[in-house]
Amino acid sequence: MSPHRMDRPSLLGTVTLLLACCLLFFGRTAYAQTLVLAQISDRPKKDYRQLRPMADHIVQAMAPFGFRRAEVRLYPDLPAFEQAIRNGQVHWITETPLTAARLYQHQLAIPVARKWKRGQQTYQSLIYVAKDSPIHNLGDLAGRIMAFEHPDSFTSFFLPLQALRQAGMTLVPLDSPHQSVPADKVGYTFSRNERNNLLWVDKGIAAAGALNDGDWSIPDRLPAELVQRMRIIHRSPSYPRAFEMVTSTLEPEAREALQQALLSLDPERDRPLLQRYEKSSRITPLEAGDLDLLRSLEVETLP
Incomplete structure (x- = not known):
C-alpha cells in the first residue's frame, strides 16, 4: 500500500474531527450573544452615556456564557419595557424601587444587588x-x-x-x-x-x-x-436608592456571574467607572427585607 494512501475509516475519522472543530469554532461565533442593560428613560442621550461604560465592563465577566459585546437599551415607559423583557430582549436592569417593585411583582426580574446612586445608599x-x-x-x-x-x-x-x-x-x-x-x-x-x-x-x-x-x-x-x-x-421613611436586577433570559449560572461581577467592583479602585454609572459610589449585597419591600409596595394603586 502506498505510504500516502489513507484507508477509509481513518479518512472518515479525520474529516469528522475537522468538521467538529469547525462547528465548535464557528458555532461560538454564530451564537455570540449581546448583553443588554436597560432602564426606563425620558433623557436617552444622557442615560446612555452613563450606562454604557459599565455595560462594557461587566460583559467581560460574561464571556464564558457566550456574551461578546454589550448594549444599552432605553425604553420610554413601563409597558414598552415590560414587553421587551417578555420578548427576551433584556438581561440586566438598573432601576429605582418603584420600577424594581413593578418588575418584581410582575415576575419579570429579580434584584441581585443594591446600587448607591449619587452617593446615597437610601433616600426619602x-x-x-x-x-x-x-x-x-x-x-x-x-x-x-x-x-x-x-x-x-x-x-x-x-x-x-x-x-x-x-x-x-x-x-x-x-x-x-x-x-x-x-x-x-x-x-x-x-x-x-x-x-x-x-x-x-x-x-x-x-x-x-x-x-x-x-x-x-x-x-x-x-x-x-x-x-x-x-x-x-x-x-x-427611607428606602434603598436603586437596585440591580436580572431577568430570566439569563441562565442561573450567568445571573450569578453578573451579580458577582457587580459586587466585586471596588469603591476605590473602580471609582471612575462607578461615578460614570449614574454617579454611583458602590454596589452592595441585598439586605434583609429588600424582597419584602419590593413585594409590599402598592404599585398597582398608581393612576
Whole structure:
C-alpha cells in the first residue's frame, strides 16, 4: 500500500474531527450573544452615556456564557419595557424601587444587588412649600396644586402620592398647573425635573413640590438660594436608592456571574467607572427585607 494512501475509516475519522472543530469554532461565533442593560428613560442621550461604560465592563465577566459585546437599551415607559423583557430582549436592569417593585411583582426580574446612586445608599421623599406659605401639613393642600416630578419617580410621585392619600386627600391629575382645583381635592401635575419642581413652588405656580432628600441636601444639586426659601412639611421613611436586577433570559449560572461581577467592583479602585454609572459610589449585597419591600409596595394603586 502506498505510504500516502489513507484507508477509509481513518479518512472518515479525520474529516469528522475537522468538521467538529469547525462547528465548535464557528458555532461560538454564530451564537455570540449581546448583553443588554436597560432602564426606563425620558433623557436617552444622557442615560446612555452613563450606562454604557459599565455595560462594557461587566460583559467581560460574561464571556464564558457566550456574551461578546454589550448594549444599552432605553425604553420610554413601563409597558414598552415590560414587553421587551417578555420578548427576551433584556438581561440586566438598573432601576429605582418603584420600577424594581413593578418588575418584581410582575415576575419579570429579580434584584441581585443594591446600587448607591449619587452617593446615597437610601433616600426619602420630601414634600415642601415656600417658607411664607400658610400650608403647614398635608391636609392644608386641599384646593391647591402639587408639583410631582415624573410619573415614574419613586420619591417625587409614588411616595408623596401615597402620603397624601393616607392623609385622606383625593388627588386629581391636571393637564396644566394653571387649571383650577376643586376645594376638597389636591390637583397635581408634573414638572419633569428637580429644578423645575423647585422653581414652580418658588414662583407660586404650585403650592407644594416633592423631591428626594439628596436633591435637597447635596451641594450644587439645586440652587441654594431657592432651597433656603422653602420649608419641609413631610418626610417619608427611607428606602434603598436603586437596585440591580436580572431577568430570566439569563441562565442561573450567568445571573450569578453578573451579580458577582457587580459586587466585586471596588469603591476605590473602580471609582471612575462607578461615578460614570449614574454617579454611583458602590454596589452592595441585598439586605434583609429588600424582597419584602419590593413585594409590599402598592404599585398597582398608581393612576
